[in-house]
Each structure stands twice: as C-alpha cells, then as structure tokens.
Amino acid sequence: MRLADTVALVTGAGSGIGRAIAELFAREGAAVVAADLHLDRARESAGRIQQAGGQALALAADVSLKDQVERMTAQAQAAYGRVDVLVNNAGLATGDDILHIEEEEWDLNLRVVLKSVYLCSRALLPGMIERRRGAIVNIASVNGLTGLSEEAYSAAKAGVVNLTRNMAVKYGRHQVRANAICPGTVRTPIWGPILQRDPQIFDKLVKWYPLGRVGEPEDIAWAALFLASPEAAWITGETLTVDGGLLAGSYGMSRELLAKEEQP
Numbered sequence: 001m002r003l004a005d006t007v008a009l010v011t012g013a014g015s016g017i018g019r020a021i022a023e024l025f026a027r028e029g030a031a032v033v034a035a036d037l038h039l040d041r042a043r044e045s046a047g048r049i050q051q052a053g054g055q056a057l058a059l060a061a062d063v064s065l066k067d068q069v070e071r072m073t074a075q076a077q078a079a080y081g082r083v084d085v086l087v088n089n090a091g092l093a094t095g096d097d098i099l100h101i102e103e104e105e106w107d108l109n110l111r112v113v114l115k116s117v118y119l120c121s122r123a124l125l126p127g128m129i130e131r132r133r134g135a136i137v138n139i140a141s142v143n144g145l146t147g148l149s150e151e152a153y154s155a156a157k158a159g160v161v162n163l164t165r166n167m168a169v170k171y172g173r174h175q176v177r178a179n180a181i182c183p184g185t186v187r188t189p190i191w192g193p194i195l196q197r198d199p200q201i202f203d204k205l206v207k208w209y210p211l212g213r214v215g216e217p218e219d220i221a222w223a224a225l226f227l228a229s230p231e232a233a234w235i236t237g238e239t240l241t242v243d244g245g246l247l248a249g250s251y252g253m254s255r256e257l258l259a260k261e262e263q264p
C-alpha cells in the first residue's frame with residue numbers, strides 16, 4: 001500500500017481523471033475526500049470506492065470560490081483529522097481564439113483552472129507545514145507548455161505550472177512537495193462538446209501520438225500516485241508530461257521530411 005496512513009483530497013473527483021485518481025489512491029490505502037462541483041458525481045465516486053472496500057467522503061464545492069473551498073477543507077479536516085495530499089484536478093476548458101473569447105469566459109477559465117489551485121493550496125498548506133508533511137499534485141496540461149489553442153485555458157495551465165514551481169521552492173523547507181502533471185489528450189467527459197461536433201476526434205488525434213493511442217484516466221492516475229507517494233520523496237517542483245510522447249517532437253514535420261525514406 002503506497003498511500004497507507006494518508007488522507008488525500010482530490011478536486012473534480014466526480015469524473016474522468018479525478019475519479020481515476022481517487023479510486024487508485026483509495027486502492028493504495030488512502031482515505032479519500034472526493035470533492036466536486038456536482039455532489040451527485042462526487043457521491044458516485046465515493047460510493048465506488050466504498051464498494052471496493054476503501055474509505056471515502058463525498059463533498060460538494062466550487063473550487064473557484066473562497067468560501068466554498070474553506071468549507072470543503074474544514075469538512076475534510078473534521079472528517080479525517082488532516083489532509084496530507086492535495087490533488088488540484090478540477091477543471092474546464094472553454095472558448096478559443098482571443099479575438100473571439102468573451103471576457104466572462106476568459107475569467108471563468110482563469111478562476112476554475114488557476115485561482116482554484118491558489119485557493120485550495122492556501123487552505124491546506126498551513127496544516128501541511130505544521131505537520132511537516134504534504135504533497136500537492138497539480139493537474140496542468142500540455143496546453144500549458146506549448147501553443148495548442150484554447151488560449152484562456154492554456155494560459156491558466158501555464159500559470160499552474162509556474163505556481164507549482166513557486167510552491168515547491170517556498171515550502172520545500174517545511175517538507176511540503178509540489179509537482180505538476182501535464183496530460184495530453186485523455187478520453188474523459190471534458191471532451192463531450194467536441195465529441196458532439198466531431199465523433200471521430202480521438203481517432204483523428206491518434207496520429208499525433210507516438211504511442212499510437214490517446215490517454216485513459218488511469219494513465220494520469222498512476223503518475224499522480226507516484227508523485228503523491230513516498231517514492232517521490234525527493235521530487236518537487238517537477239513538471240511530469242504524461243502524453244504518450246506528443247510533445248517529444250514534431251511527428252508531423254519529421255514524417256514530411258522523411259516521406260521518401262524507408263520507415264520502420
């Protein structure tokens with residue numbers, strides 16, 4: 001059990017990557033607080049964990065709002081006494097080109113993706129610092145590392161990467177670690193609106209992935225487990241790209257360059 005005697009709070013735990021993280025952490029011995037904007041989704045995740053014999057508590061909170069975050073973290077600490085691991089996973093991605101995105105939508109992306117990391121971390125850091133034990137795992141995105149469109153979302157994710165590094169530097173001396181994961185395309189409900197417009201989108205995207213498939217939520221959960229566990233005790237400030245090789249190089253360019261050569 002890699003997370004025995006550990007309390008973990010996962011935001012956005014009612015769906016996709018957050019649910020996979022919550023379930024894997026519970027299998028590895030953690031007591032899990034599954035928080036989500038939608039209580040029914042959080043309850044479903046907590047129920048699945050409990051059915052499998054794990055410990056879980058479902059909480060509702062909009063992680064972009066200070067009052068709700070403070071209530072959520074107080075409830076988590078009241079239930080389990082402390083929080084050792086925080087996974088800032090909740091997110092959404094809306095809008096596109098800055099010439100077309102409306103100000104409200106820009107603000108929404110920044111609030112839910114970036115401000116939430118500040119709010120949740122601020123609420124839980126004092127306890128981690130006091131106990132000299134804490135691991136924060138921020139789910140960023142490959143969009144935060146390079147230009148892949150969805151500008152507001154991407155700018156917010158770049159902010160998450162930088163905030164992670166600053167937290168690592170600031171709180172390392174208190175034995176609190178902070179790391180970020182940058183997933184590539186992962187098959188989750190976040191893709192719902194795009195899938196409606198283009199049901200073949202995952203099949204189309206596969207060609208950009210050297211490993212020949214898009215990601216599954218569990219691919220990200222394994223990385224989060226490693227970064228949250230004592231196995232990563234000397235890793236902080238790191239940005240771990242989990243993207244099937246997407247950002248390893250420009251596959252499209254090399255394919256064109258080598259078009260006439262024999263390909264293995």
Ligand SMILES: NC(=O)c1ccc[n+]([C@@H]2O[C@H](COP(=O)([O-])OP(=O)(O)OC[C@H]3O[C@@H](n4cnc5c(N)ncnc54)[C@H](O)[C@@H]3O)[C@@H](O)[C@H]2O)c1
Pocket residue numbers: 011012013014015016017018035036037038041061062063064089090091092093112139140141142182183184185186187188189190191
């Ligand atoms: N799926 C991908 O391709 C992909 C790629 C890179 C990064 N990510 C990131 O992974 C994280 C999880 O995304 P996912 O793909 O599992 O999406 P998802 O839509 O399946 O799950 C996101 C969850 O976050 C919750 N949420 C949204 N806004 C919230 C708020 N204000 N407060 C609390 N909870 C809120 C939703 O209710 C939902 O349950 C996000 O941060 C996303 O940006 C996803």
